[in-house]
Amino acid sequence: MGYGTVPPSSTTNTTMRQIFLPIILLRLSLIVLLLVNNDLSSLLPGLLPAIKSATLDPIHSWDQFAEACFWNRHRGSHDLYESGTRVTVPPLLLMLGKPLCDMPPGYDSFLSAIRPFLVLMADVIGAYCMYRLCTAVVESEEYGEEGEMERRTLRNDDDKDVDADGKDDAWVVPGVLRAERGWIFGLPTKVVARVNVDASDGPSIPQEEADAAGPSFDDNNKLSTGNTSNDGDDTETTADDPGEKTNGHKLNLQETTTNPHQPSPPYPPPILSPHQLPLLTSVLYLLNPITILTASQSLRSLWDMLLLLSLSYATSPIPSIIMDASNPRGHPTGAKCAFCLALASYVDIAYGVFLIPVLLWRGLHRDDGRRLLRRRQCDWKRVGMLFFVYYVALHGMAFGWMGWDGRRYREALVKTVMPNVAFVEVDESGSFAGPSMGLHWYFFVQMFDRFRPYFTTFVSGLPAVFVVPLTIRLYRYPSVLIAVFQLLWAIFRPTATIHTLTLGLIFILLNPRTIVRMRDPSLIAFFALPVPMILFVTFHRMWLVTGNGNPNYIFFQCFAYGLFVAVITLDVVSATVKRDKVRRMVVKGETKKKKASPKEVDGEQKEEAVDEATKPEVSDEIKNTPSETANEPEPVVVFL
Numbered sequence: 057m058g059y060g061t062v063p064p065s066s067t068t069n070t071t072m073r074q075i076f077l078p079i080i081l082l083r084l085s086l087i088v089l090l091l092v093n094n095d096l097s098s099l100l101p102g103l104l105p106a107i108k109s110a111t112l113d114p115i116h117s118w119d120q121f122a123e124a125c126f127w128n129r130h131r132g133s134h135d136l137y138e139s140g141t142r143v144t145v146p147p148l149l150l151m152l153g154k155p156l157c158d159m160p161p162g163y164d165s166f167l168s169a170i171r172p173f174l175v176l177m178a179d180v181i182g183a184y185c186m187y188r189l190c191t192a193v194v195e196s197e198e199y200g201e202e203g204e205m206e207r208r209t210l211r212n213d214d215d216k217d218v219d220a221d222g223k224d225d226a227w228v229v230p231g232v233l234r235a236e237r238g239w240i241f242g243l244p245t246k247v248v249a250r251v252n253v254d255a256s257d258g259p260s261i262p263q264e265e266a267d268a269a270g271p272s273f274d275d276n277n278k279l280s281t282g283n284t285s286n287d288g289d290d291t292e293t294t295a296d297d298p299g300e301k302t303n304g305h306k307l308n309l310q311e312t313t314t315n316p317h318q319p320s321p322p323y324p325p326p327i328l329s330p331h332q333l334p335l336l337t338s339v340l341y342l343l344n345p346i347t348i349l350t351a352s353q354s355l356r357s358l359w360d361m362l363l364l365l366s367l368s369y370a371t372s373p374i375p376s377i378i379m380d381a382s383n384p385r386g387h388p389t390g391a392k393c394a395f396c397l398a399l400a401s402y403v404d405i406a407y408g409v410f411l412i413p414v415l416l417w418r419g420l421h422r423d424d425g426r427r428l429l430r431r432r433q434c435d436w437k438r439v440g441m442l443f444f445v446y447y448v449a450l451h452g453m454a455f456g457w458m459g460w461d462g463r464r465y466r467e468a469l470v471k472t473v474m475p476n477v478a479f480v481e482v483d484e485s486g487s488f489a490g491p492s493m494g495l496h497w498y499f500f501v502q503m504f505d506r507f508r509p510y511f512t513t514f515v516s517g518l519p520a521v522f523v524v525p526l527t528i529r530l531y532r533y534p535s536v537l538i539a540v541f542q543l544l545w546a547i548f549r550p551t552a553t554i555h556t557l558t559l560g561l562i563f564i565l566l567n568p569r570t571i572v573r574m575r576d577p578s579l580i581a582f583f584a585l586p587v588p589m590i591l592f593v594t595f596h597r598m599w600l601v602t603g604n605g606n607p608n609y610i611f612f613q614c615f616a617y618g619l620f621v622a623v624i625t626l627d628v629v630s631a632t633v634k635r636d637k638v639r640r641m642v643v644k645g646e647t648k649k650k651k652a653s654p655k656e657v658d659g660e661q662k663e664e665a666v667d668e669a670t671k672p673e674v675s676d677e678i679k680n681t682p683s684e685t686a687n688e689p690e691p692v693v694v695f696l
Contacts, residue, residue, distance in 0.1 A: 071335065072187070079342050080180065086348060087172040106596035108353065110589060111346050111554050114489050115144050115475050116355040116404070118171050122164075124150055134459055137468040146403055146472045147454040147465075172351040178361040183342040185364035186562070190334035192371035193535045193566045198330070202569060202635075205229055205642055209244040230647050233638045235572035242326035243572060330568050337565050344562075346555045356555055362400035363407055367538065369393035370414040370439075390418065390439045398446035404476045406549070408447075409541050412527050413534035415440055421531050478516035479550040491596060491610055493589075494552030495618060498611045519548040529633065536570060536632045539563035543625040547618050554589060557621060564624075570631045578627035581620040588613040588620070 114120065124145040127136055136143055136150070156167060197203055209229045229244055238245035328336070347357055369389040393414060401408040419434030455465050474480050479489070479496035491497050496515060503511050522544060530536050542560035549556055561582075564571065592613040598605030641647050 072338075075335065075339060076180070076183070076342070079339065080176070083176055083179075083342075083348065087176065087351065090172070090352065091169060102597045102601035103593060105600070106593040107349065109491050109596055110493055110592050112350050112353050113356055113551050113553050113555070115551060116359065117353055118168075118355060119353065121145055121149075121153065121355065122167075125153070125156065128154075134461065134464060136458075137464065137471045144472055144475050147458055147468055148402065148450055151454065151457045168352065171353075175347070175351040175354070175357045178357045179342055179344075179347060182357070182361040182364045183338040185361070185368035186341045187334045187338040188368045189364065189371055190337045190566050192368075192373070194330045194333060194568075196371070197569065201643060202639055205639070206244055209234075213244070226645070227642055229638065229642055233641065233647065235569075237572040237574075239323040239325075240327050240572055241330055241568040242328075243330075243569065245323055328568075333565055333568060337562055340562055340565070341559075344555075344558050346553075346558050350555065354555065356553075359400050359403050359407065360559060362396045362403075363410060366393050366397035366400065366414060367410070369396065370417045390435045391442055393418070394439050394442035395446050398443050398450060401443075401447060402450045405473055406476055406545060409523060409545075410538060411440070411443055412523070413537045413541075416531060416534040416537070475550065477550070478512045480512060489551050491607070491614075492551045492553060493557075493592065493614055493617050494547070494549060495611070495614050496550050496552075498607060498614065501607070515548070516550075519544050526629070530629070530636075532636060533567070533570075533632055535563070535566040536628065539567065540625060540628060543621060543628070547621050547625070552618075557585075561624075564628060567628075567632070569635055570628060573631035573634050574627045575631075578624045581623040585617065585620050588617040592617070 120143075124136070124143045127141045127143055128150055131138075131141070136147070159167070205227050206229075208227045212228045231246055234244045234246040236246045347354075351357075369392045372389040397407065397411060397414060401411075415436040418436040418439045420436040454468075458465050458468065475489075479500050489497065499511060499515070500508065523541070526537060526540055530540070539560055542556065542563055546552060546556040546560050592610060595605050595609035595613060599607060599610065
């Protein structure tokens, strides 16, 4: 299937069934195997608590829900969040799960058995939503400005028989502005420039030396050939002066990157097509090893399912033949999108930041009219209003369930909301959550008591500082924003886990045009991430089980983990900024070289004549004096 074609829906559904069914059967077999061998502590002595610390969020776990059910049975909803309970489950979640809480204690084993199946069901729904989300993003970019630029660029490169002067080069990306790794997804790839040496003005240079000394491009995307010394004077040859002579050779640098008559380099065949990414992302989400390991303990997969449902509804197209952007009629997906996101934000307030990309998809930023096949409803005001209405309504229901007692509900908010955004004490005894992949726990332990409120406020508010600048700069790319927000939260979450990181890495796959512009440090950081993860588990056991280590060992692994994630996050932002800059330059036509008018040429000739006339005369003695470098060999031109 060629680039720019959409796979048929029937073929896609058949492929999904053929791939998803074996994966679901595999996960079911793993669940049965874990249920039969439920005593893993004997198989992994001392390692199971360490693995839980790295992969499991203690705030959103089945054990925490079971403890909340226990206190609800013995104290009731009124005294549930008093001191000594350590309950962090929201009140509405307990109200909805009251049938499970009222079950006799003998059914605990039954509840433990159905947990992995509930998580598996949530993962299947989340994988399907991930497929729909990635499909919408890929097709939206396909029919946008970047897709049109890529089609014209590939068509321009393939058209070798038409004269370059008569070819329409509008919206064609020059070779120097293309991504070096575009061939991975079959996108236009950066063309290696070659130097055409005109031997009419001097001795010829062998072709091997010319190829070895080919020009390079600096960070500012300017063609540079380096500095060449000649009689003590430094002369520089750039693409802006194609007729410059260097050491007797006339360098013709015109059309070095966009000349259609040059043979294109032999790039490897594409590894993936952008239309294969939806299936890849959904499979990776369903086969996430972290989710499989924590299926019987973590609730985070349920909340991620709500997030993916919201994002999937946000990118749903209008199922209508007439796609009128000015149509004020609402669409049911807006209400579903707002409700799912409000429910996820009620459980964890950090999910509320994803309202920004949702509103951008729902019309807060309008496209240029080229997304014809997947135009979405412009109802961002309605979606934003419904989100806040649903969010307030959920808190109102929880407030009524607790007897309309304002003081007790404030205590419940402190116990349920604060642990999601700040590293705070669990209760008045001074206990707090154990070590995790973040750095909050270490600083919290080392901090003096009087500085803890300042530390908690500063560190908790640090992620919010990045939201507005990133939104202003990357508002055209909501799919990049969700990946960056998730990666930032993987660093600054009070109880950071690997589960948060894996979802952020999957979100990166939604943006192939950003991936191809990422640099080597992010690739190195990605493959280096398993090192601090494995060492964290090792040093956690050494510190808390065998007693041979100390918390400093774990701190350095958490620091390396955060550093590697930060490198990947910064590279994603940098690659997206480069991508957007290329798009703006090509659309505005700023990549074309401006030709000098006849008046400017006449003016330059007159200035050269005046300079020649006013040049001071040189005496005969100076003319006849041999130069100090006359007998020295002529320097070789080296292009950096």
